[in-house]
Amino acid sequence: MAEFVRHWAARLADTDGVALPAERLETLVREIACDATKADPGREAAIRRFTTLYATSPMGIALAGPSGEIVEVNTAFGEFLGQKPEDLRGRHLTELGFSRRDAERLRTGLEELAETELEEYRERVQLAHADTAGTWADITIAALPGDRPGSVYPVLMVLDANEIHSLQETLRHQSVHDPLTGLSNGSRFKTMLEAALNPAARDQIALVYLDIDGFKVINDGLGAGVGDKVLRGVAHKLNDVFAGQDTLVARLSGDGFGILVRGKLNTRDVIDLVERALEDLGEPIYVDELGIGVSASAGIVVRDVTDGGPEDLQRAAEIALHRAKEAGKAQWMLFDPELDARDRARYRLGAEIAGALENGQFSLIYQPTMRLADRRIAAVNAGLRWHHREQGVLDSDEFYPLADVTGMTIPLGKWLLTRSLAEAARWRKRYGEAAPEVCVRLPRRLAIDPDLVRLVKDQLDRHGLPAQALRLCTDSESILDPRGEVLESLSVLSELGAKLVLAVSGSADLELIPRHGLKVQHVILAGAVVDAIADGEDPAAARHLDQLIARARELNLRIGAEGVTSAEQADRLRAHGVIAVRGPYIATSVTDDEVDELIDNGQV
Template identity: 30%
Template sequence: MGSFAAILLAVFIMIMRRSNLLRPTYIWVATTLMGMGLLDGFHAALEPGVAFVWLHSIATLIGGLTFALVVLPERVSRNPILQTAPYVMATLSVVLGISSIVFTQWIPNMASSGTFTLTAELLNIVGGAGFLIAWFHFAWRARIDDREERLLLANHCLLFGMAGILFHFSILWDATWWLWHVLRLFAYLVILWFFLSLYNRNAKQLHLSKKVIDNTSEAIVVTDPQGKILDINDAYAQITGYERHELIGGNPNISKSGIHDDRFYQDMWRQLLSTGHWSGEIWDRRKRGEIFPKRLTINAIRDDRGNTTHYVGIFNDISEKKSDEEKLKNLAFYDPLTALPNRALFREHLEEITSTAQRSRKQAALMFIDLDGFKDVNDSLGHAAGDSLLKQVAQRLHARARKSDIVARLGGDEFGVLVRDLEHPEQIGSLAEKMLELIRSPVTVGEQEVRIAASIGIAVYPDDAQTVDDLYKNADIAMYQAKNSGRNNYTFFLPAMNTKAVERLSLIHDLHNAVEENAFELYFQPKIGLKDQRLIGSEALMRWPKPGGKPIPTEQFIPCAEETGLIVPMGDWVLAEACRQTRQWNQRFGTQLRVAVNLSIRQLYKKNVVLDLLRILEEQAFPTRLLELEITESLLMDDTLVTIPILKQLRDHGISIALDDFGTGYSSLNYLKRFPIDIIKIDRSFIGDLSTGSDEAAIVRAIISLARTLNIKVVAEGVETAAQLDFLRQHQCDEAQGYFVGRPLPAAEYEALIARP
């Protein structure tokens, strides 16, 4: 029974080694068991005699020497040639066993006069010593993962080793002889237990592995080297929609999507065969026909000889991940409102197209489109209406562009069009005109029809710029030039525009520095009452002197201040300085001079504007009744729902509101009934010709007459002659200012004017 168990266990170990379930050193355990099992089998079949003792002793020797080889490093035992050791041992054992039975005369003398010979003892002692060496190896180097199996092998070796050593003390058929056999029998029983332990451990591992594979969320498929499916897990069936019986024995290409060409699969197999590994994203098809993306990893399983025995494929369904990536891509590169490319993606296209144009020696054009009148629609009809308008404009532009062109929303009410493969720049002008026409066409927003226009700036590559940044900049410059030229038109970039743009940037830079350094000065233009022609106050005007040069004209830096928002701190400084100076003069000269200060749209729309203005007046201890705030007609009409309440609050605190440049804007006297206006200032354009019978004279008379009816004070601007002053006084105009009354004066000169008797 022991011999049969040893042979069976040897075969089992060989099978497990082929599956790489045991370490390489176990090949020597299989070799030992194979040799001892066969030789002891021959020994058990013989009657007591020379061959009987010989086979028993030679089995101990071969077993001990072979078992001792377990101490060799695993890299040695892993050698493919050594994997044939059990087969070689089986062959040698069979030959030796048969020879020992047939040719007994060749066997050396093993016993004499009831005792064993030195030869017999040496064979058993050397074999026993080999077993003891193996026992030491297994007992003292037991690992946690196979501790039980190693201890069983250690006990097996110890029993065989003790039997080999005990052989020296035994006499044929005495008690020691039988103890020697009992020890060997127990050794075989231990090896049988070892066999059962290995089998149980392997079964548990297989069961656990199966449960792990079946319960993992990743799909797993195992194939043979030819690609035939041997096994799948539950996740594979769930993801693909196929039943297990539909796939076993089949080929994984049953789920090919058809998206990848033959070259893709050839490259995959080329890498898999050369490296034993492939990983990547691939599209497959579910049973119901749906195509889905997956992240696939394929590994080749190889034996000790390096031959591929199986392939294992593991994949995840990454449909949700791809969907999330697509959403992130849309967020990063597409405008969520219009679904057009955004500025980032537009720039990538621009870099690609300019590079292509450079190689092909063709031109490309960049168009910047800014909508005129969009703010009015957005403010009056609401943001939802503004969004609807932007979407319709985007659809029109996209429909008009060629398939090869790129239309993008760059932000706000600004769009970009990139035209590639341009042969003649004149084509762009025609396209721009058609786009302007499309934008001008009525747009239905909700139940209301609105009309807007656009300004388009055009820059051509490589004529107008050699880099993407310069092309962007020049198209932007051209667009602003189109706006400044009256809007609702298009303008090609010209080099002179760039010079102006550079000058403007320099002006803005200097303006920032001037605000930080308080580099401005206040001038005061006198105002007189026409009843007695006495000085009643002034209008505070900002001046920006340049060291060593002429002052910068206000019409040059005020628009830049408005655009950049610097007008707010500048306006606060003007108000504070004008109030401070006027208060000092009134205290010094005992006067009640008033001061007028211009209020910009940026200041008016500033949060807490009323509180900020009152705070400045309080800090300067200046009476509100002596302050006039001048606003323009366009500012007054910009958003009446906002402006009227603010102006009423200011008026309630005693501040006078003056309507500047009256007659140049909406020119409707009816507005004067609705708005909290205390003073109107007739624009200088009406004062120039006040000769009898002129239209200007009639308009001025009408304004004065209606203003008196509404109890509104009238101030005439731009008075430059005595005749103009006489006309105004004759028709009961209240106040006047202009070069005839007095030019704008620095503070010191205005103070001298006040001091005159």
């Protein structure tokens, strides 16, 4: 070192322009030499540390030259790809991608590092493994500065992402698939439907909603476990029928399925697929040697993708499915736009019932029953009339079915019962014993309402009416209710003193009275037995009528008839033993004021 310092100090001192003495120059050179001597061991140590880290790192690392060719790889990188390090040297980094898409992602990373100020590029890609399969890796491409200003050396670092990717795929699958059947779930079905109707979509789309008929019978009768196996069987059959690249089958609800078909479609072809599916579902599904038969109803919509959005398509399929079920189940129904337009008006009407009731748009209407002996009004059947603000006057048959769907049957029935009893009290106060009794036909939902008996009793007490002023009309269908709830309510009300009226059309209806021990006072003959003698005395019809009346007399019943259209028909009925009639011959419908007029006149 001393010799080195003296040599360079002497040379510098002999240089023109050096103004420092040799001793001072020697000191400076010594300091520079010491610094240089100290720097070399540190650099070498840093290099050793990097080399050790690179070689022993569990992370796969590939060093590349400026153009992207691999210069060196560590052991972990070779093991991750199942290849020897020497076999990877000289290959371009993009050649490591398993697919063209993966190679493109690697190329994008290299370009972004070279052309932007990005310090690193991260992505999940599949790299090519030696066994020709792809292996998932979370990659990082970073830039190491080169030995020339502005030069960059890419380094590729990889971490095994197979387990994470598998877990994420499992979670993703679970999030979009039904765990019971393995079909797509409602969330994925909705997403695919929206994608199929994007603005750039072309051709046609078909949506099929399919629902198992009476699935509750299977679930309740054989158990939920058997029901689950049946659903898996249904899913398998649907997948077989609707197998196709542009077809998606999904489970949307408990026993509801959806099928989405895209492409150049023909309505007849879609219907053929649905018919085949319904036929296949009709074949028993065997669970533990038990052959379980199922049937299904389906609603079908086929249209151009430009004709409305997802909500419109789903609504149309739902409506078509409802129509199929209403038509008797075990069949399909194609969506009909004209029927839909009419139904929309009906459904809108049903939705308005609650507001109309609150706003006083309903009124009472009556059909009078006349005693044939003295032609006086014996009773009035109370009904409802809706004074709609746009459609005018609507009779009950135009809105009561909708009320049943929307849950407004009970509110309407209670309002009818309350108001008609109030009118009965008014007539009784004005006319005394000449006042007509009020007959109310109870809708089934109201007949089984637990508050009905209390409501009737409260209204009778409020108006000071005897229970005999109220008649309650029912029919055989209500009496045959398997749960017996209607019978129970009617029995309690009859014990209060209300009179029970049964509409009958044949001998079987009459026999329900003794069979169930009903306290019926009146029967009303209706239907063919009355219509048959409207235009004359048919012998067979007359014999049938006589048999009914004879049996009714044996049961101590008062006998009336409805649907009477003329005085001649009324006279023929009276000759056979009918004592009271109602129908167009008397009046189709009258208001409460018109009832007053009929009573005041003393006859019809």
